[in-house]
Amino acid sequence: MHRTYIRTPAHFYRVSLHTATDNMTLALVPDENNATLIAHLLNEHYGVRKDEHITVSTTVIRHEDERTSGQVVLSSD
Numbered sequence: 001m002h003r004t005y006i007r008t009p010a011h012f013y014r015v016s017l018h019t020a021t022d023n024m025t026l027a028l029v030p031d032e033n034n035a036t037l038i039a040h041l042l043n044e045h046y047g048v049r050k051d052e053h054i055t056v057s058t059t060v061i062r063h064e065d066e067r068t069s070g071q072v073v074l075s076s077d
Contacts, residue, residue, distance in 0.1 A: 014059045015039050020051045028059070 013035035015027040026042065029035040035056045042054050 008061065010060060012059055012061050014057050015042070016055050016057065017042075017048075018053050018055060019049075026054070028061075032056075 009030045012028045012030055013032050014025055015029065015035055015038050017024045017026055027035070027038055029038065039054050039056045042048070046054070048054060
């Protein structure tokens, strides 16, 4: 049996759309450059209204002090 371990990153970059009444997560991206590119493309082509704006912020998905390993095990039987 062969096992492959994939470590889930602890920090992701959240691309969010903020309106006057709501905040919506559009994407969770592990790479900062890709997150800013997504935000830039959405600002250009989404048609953001006057009271809306798209932001990129860091978010913690898995805390470093958690007892779990944070690894996903993929096994092929």
